[in-house]
Amino acid sequence: MNYHNITKDDMLNGDGLRVVLWVAGCNHQCEDCQNPVTWDVTGGLLFDEAAENELFEALDRPYISGITFSGGDPLHPFNRSEVFRLMKKVKEVCPDKTIWCYTGFLWEDLKDIPEISYIDVLVDGRFIKALKDDKLEWVGSSNQKIIDVQKTLESGNIVLHFDNSKIIKGAISC
Ligand code: SF4
Numbered sequence: 001m002n003y004h005n006i007t008k009d010d011m012l013n014g015d016g017l018r019v020v021l022w023v024a025g026c027n028h029q030c031e032d033c034q035n036p037v038t039w040d041v042t043g044g045l046l047f048d049e050a051a052e053n054e055l056f057e058a059l060d061r062p063y064i065s066g067i068t069f070s071g072g073d074p075l076h077p078f079n080r081s082e083v084f085r086l087m088k089k090v091k092e093v094c095p096d097k098t099i100w101c102y103t104g105f106l107w108e109d110l111k112d113i114p115e116i117s118y119i120d121v122l123v124d125g126r127f128i129k130a131l132k133d134d135k136l137e138w139v140g141s142s143n144q145k146i147i148d149v150q151k152t153l154e155s156g157n158i159v160l161h162f163d164n165s166k167i168i169k170g171a172i173s174c
Contacts, residue, residue, distance in 0.1 A: 001082035003051065004037070004044040004072070008058040014100040014121065014138065016065025019058045023083065026073040028104035030127040038072035047082065059094055066098030066120070075103040075110065087118035107147055107158060121161045122147045136164045
């Protein structure tokens, strides 16, 4: 797997301060994607042992809430085995840290994959230009859902970690 960056005090891609791994590879081709440079699975740098050590050292700091996998698409078929291996390691090495994952796939495409249970919050769906709204929390367009994976797996129905429709209806000011 290749990656583009590891950001270490990120406030924009999930709860709290987070480490973000920006992986290479995405085949969703959303119009007006902010990161088309990340589409190529061979772009960026090889995610090697040094990068993995850097990632876990950053995650180990006490004020870091967890890790977010973004990109690109961490759940591009080419990336899945490596991303799931890293998620499993996070759960083993630092079980108090939460795992967020952004993907262009829908929950319905992913819900039967056993390793999806490593994720605490999944932000799903392609970016849709016509539904773009800068007021939304953690997403670019209003079709994208912020899913509480554990509660969703327990109940069998999608449970949101955060409901952006409240912002759209004006119930929350931001
Ligand atoms: S899923 Fe994300 S990275 Fe991929 S094309 Fe769409 S906006 Fe860009």
